[in-house]
Amino acid sequence: MNIYLDLFLSFAKVGVLTFGGGYAMLPILQREVAENKKWATEEELMDYYAIGQCTPGVIAVNTATFIGRKVKGLAGSILSTLGVVFPSLVIIIAIAAFVNNFADSPIVQNAFAGIRACVCVLILNAVVKLWKKAIVDKPTLLIFAIVFILSVFTNLSPVVYVILAAVAGIILKSLEAKK
Amino acid sequence: MIYLRLFFEFFKTGLFAVGGGMATIPFLYDLSDKTGWFTYDKLADMIAVSESTPGPIGVNMATFVGFTTAGIPGAICATLGLITPSVIIILIIARFLANFNDNKYVKSAFYTIRPASTALIAAAGVLVLKISLLNVDTFQQGGGILSLFDFKAIILAVIVYVLTNFVKPLKKLHPVVFIALSAVAGIVFKFAGA
Numbered sequence: 021m022n023i024y025l026d027l028f029l030s031f032a033k034v035g036v037l038t039f040g041g042g043y044a045m046l047p048i049l050q051r052e053v054a055e056n057k058k059w060a061t062e063e064e065l066m067d068y069y070a071i072g073q074c075t076p077g078v079i080a081v082n083t084a085t086f087i088g089r090k091v092k093g094l095a096g097s098i099l100s101t102l103g104v105v106f107p108s109l110v111i112i113i114a115i116a117a118f119v120n121n122f123a124d125s126p127i128v129q130n131a132f133a134g135i136r137a138c139v140c141v142l143i144l145n146a147v148v149k150l151w152k153k154a155i156v157d158k159p160t161l162l163i164f165a166i167v168f169i170l171s172v173f174t175n176l177s178p179v180v181y182v183i184l185a186a187v188a189g190i191i192l193k194s195l196e197a198k199k
Numbered sequence: 200m201i202y203l204r205l206f207f208e209f210f211k212t213g214l215f216a217v218g219g220g221m222a223t224i225p226f227l228y229d230l231s232d233k234t235g236w237f238t239y240d241k242l243a244d245m246i247a248v249s250e251s252t253p254g255p256i257g258v259n260m261a262t263f264v265g266f267t268t269a270g271i272p273g274a275i276c277a278t279l280g281l282i283t284p285s286v287i288i289i290l291i292i293a294r295f296l297a298n299f300n301d302n303k304y305v306k307s308a309f310y311t312i313r314p315a316s317t318a319l320i321a322a323a324g325v326l327v328l329k330i331s332l333l334n335v336d337t338f339q340q341g342g343g344i345l346s347l348f349d350f351k352a353i354i355l356a357v358i359v360y361v362l363t364n365f366v367k368p369l370k371k372l373h374p375v376v377f378i379a380l381s382a383v384a385g386i387v388f389k390f391a392g393a
Contacts, residue, residue, distance in 0.1 A: 077285030078257035108254030134385020136331035143324040154313035167318035189311030
């Protein structure tokens with residue numbers, strides 16, 4: 021099969037099977053990319069995934085770009101990335117059309133009122149998981165507290181916090197190094 | 200032009216949302232504030248659908264918001280906007296991979312970006328909590344302190360919390376299971392009062 025088509029289809033498969041976010045993706049990538057296609061070793065995959073987690077953007081997309089580039093350069097990275105998002109586009113558009121059409125039905129309204137209560141908890145669980153990796157000492161706890169309070173009570177764009185946090189980190193660490 | 204605007208807004212989200220799909224949520228609340236394209240309620244529904252369908256959550260949400268705002272072309276523009284910065288950043292990093300993880304400045308920046316990003320997601324969680332577990336409107340219309348709490352929803356949230364954190368065989372279950380059960384509970388107990 022044409023390698024570009026192969027990349028697109030393999031990552032479309034990963035996209036379909038990634039159910040519930042990037043964290044669910046790793047075992048599927050291991051099987052498809054490392055074992056079946058041998059496009060990358062397990063170690064490379066772990067590295068890509070780790071970098072994908074701490075760089076901006078969607079983890080699944082970041083990882084797909086990495087592997088696509090390794091296999092077939094720029095065109096490979098673009099096709100892998102398009103592959104990974106393609107199933108989402110199709111599935112979500114179908115569901116969105118349905119949900120938006122039936123938004124006024126009592127059943128849909130009641131269902132979503134229940135679902136929203138559940139979403140609260142899922143977000144809380146995600147925060148707890150991230151907390152363990154992100155809040156490691158006093159300065160990081162302080163950053164968390166400041167950003168949390170400011171963003172609950174003001175309407176500043178999240179972009180501002182991310183940039184300021186990056187600057188604060190660089191300053192903090194260079195001060196530490198000087199001591 | 201709405202398509203360009205969608206592309207640009209999601210480009211920004213893709214560039215600054217660090218830590219996976221959930222990290223895009225604060226940006227979407229910001230977008231709702233700025234544009235009025237969708238309400239907070241609608242956004243919470245979109246998060247639920249994105250969590251319970253195949254595909255990365257961030258991509259699902261971009262598609263959903265894009266589609267709700269401007270149809271199929273909107274869905275495509277929002278999704279392409281979201282992934283473009285990733286592709287560019289990763290291609291740059293891949294060239295210098297050997298040094299990226301060890302780079303002093305990269306390490307220092309992410310040391311503080313991670314807690315900031317976690318805080319942003321937590322703050323977005325507070326917004327979801329406000330619309331799903333509290334009746335701020337009826338309270339402000341003078342309904343008394345008890346009318347502030349949506350007890351049905353709070354009980355359900357506590358049950359889901361306990362099941363997803365403390366009940367061993369259930370902890371590993373996929374979130375879609377809990378979302379589906381919550382939908383059923385919502386219909387049976389008429390959560391929206393509809």
